[in-house]
Amino acid sequence: MKHPSTRSIACSRGSALLIVLALLLLLTTLTVAFLSRATFERQLSNASFSQGKVDLAGQGAVSAIIGDLQLEIVAGSNVGKGTTLPDLTQGGTVTGYYYPNAPATVIPAVVGFTAATGLEDLLKISKNTVGFYSGANYNTGSYPAPSRASPVSTATSSLNGRVISKVRWNQPLLLAPTSSSNFAPSSANFVTPDWIYVARDGSNPITWDSSYAYLPSVAPTTAPATGTAGYDPVTQRYAYAIYDEGSTLDLNVAGSPSTSTVSVTYSANQKYKNALAYADLTQLPGIIGLSAANQAAFVNAIVGWRNFASAYLNNTSVFPNSYSFAAQNAAAFDQYVIFNPNGFLSAGVSGSYPYAGSKYPQGPPPERPKPYRQRESNR
Numbered sequence: 001m002k003h004p005s006t007r008s009i010a011c012s013r014g015s016a017l018l019i020v021l022a023l024l025l026l027l028t029t030l031t032v033a034f035l036s037r038a039t040f041e042r043q044l045s046n047a048s049f050s051q052g053k054v055d056l057a058g059q060g061a062v063s064a065i066i067g068d069l070q071l072e073i074v075a076g077s078n079v080g081k082g083t084t085l086p087d088l089t090q091g092g093t094v095t096g097y098y099y100p101n102a103p104a105t106v107i108p109a110v111v112g113f114t115a116a117t118g119l120e121d122l123l124k125i126s127k128n129t130v131g132f133y134s135g136a137n138y139n140t141g142s143y144p145a146p147s148r149a150s151p152v153s154t155a156t157s158s159l160n161g162r163v164i165s166k167v168r169w170n171q172p173l174l175l176a177p178t179s180s181s182n183f184a185p186s187s188a189n190f191v192t193p194d195w196i197y198v199a200r201d202g203s204n205p206i207t208w209d210s211s212y213a214y215l216p217s218v219a220p221t222t223a224p225a226t227g228t229a230g231y232d233p234v235t236q237r238y239a240y241a242i243y244d245e246g247s248t249l250d251l252n253v254a255g256s257p258s259t260s261t262v263s264v265t266y267s268a269n270q271k272y273k274n275a276l277a278y279a280d281l282t283q284l285p286g287i288i289g290l291s292a293a294n295q296a297a298f299v300n301a302i303v304g305w306r307n308f309a310s311a312y313l314n315n316t317s318v319f320p321n322s323y324s325f326a327a328q329n330a331a332a333f334d335q336y337v338i339f340n341p342n343g344f345l346s347a348g349v350s351g352s353y354p355y356a357g358s359k360y361p362q363g364p365p366p367e368r369p370k371p372y373r374q375r376e377s378n379r
Contacts, residue, residue, distance in 0.1 A: 061238040068146050069108065072133045073098055075143035076105030102137040108242065109133040118176040118187035124242040125193040148204040149194040154239050166192055174243045176285055193239040199232045254279040257303045257311060257325040257333055263292035264299055267330045277337045300325060310336035
């Protein structure tokens, strides 16, 4: 039989062991949590750093393109060709003003492709051996047109198999697509842009050699002999397509309803074209060839979905082509366009019933305040 003191000592040792194990578990948990958090923070930091590098590369590409556009303005203006500058200051000296040499230099030159139907909005693409601008109206002697693109097309597979196809280039649908399921430009004259490579020194190499290859053994702080491998490695690449958006319509605003489902019948305000809302959507490519009834259905589908509340449409109307505009609905739309001071981001009218066509053409007058005693009695 053990002595009671012996049992007490054994119990104490057992308790100490449990406490030590619990502390070890807690310490292990904290260590694992710290290492996990440190690993996560490092991954997050690397992702943020990589995103920052991509942003800087993108900003550099945009700055280079804008600089080329500015150089084109100079080359095609009075500074470039010596055109007599009109006296706009009544005897003073005009500075910082560029007067176009010819109407053709008012807008950027079309470069990199052959203009054709379906490419009306396209101005420039990055293309090898093609200058950023050309023609007799540009002083290319004093202001040579930059030619930065390499002979490598964006449609050529890179080492990781990635390409930028015609479909992806037309993802914004600024060019007429081949079909509703194929977004590639319908015109065969559209060619995929070429890559522009950017070396470490900021140059744009066109002919490749070993000096543009990245070698880990060559530190970026060293300056090895020109022409040696890894001397000036390529750090990024970009390509561009520049569009003229002046001929496009903003469908957040453009288009007014038709009061007839047989053919497009606009309100009397439409003919004045005093707002983008009165643009004739039936003239759009792909819509102009539809039947009169389908044109009316298309116009009302766009306007009805967009201006459902402002035109007081019936609640049973659903997208896409079952909207019907009566005369009072069209009048409510006109009032929204003409009298709404809040812009197109909010409804121009409120309430449950249209008041268009009533004796209050711009809405019912505000209710007169009730006498003070009457309001007190109604509480």
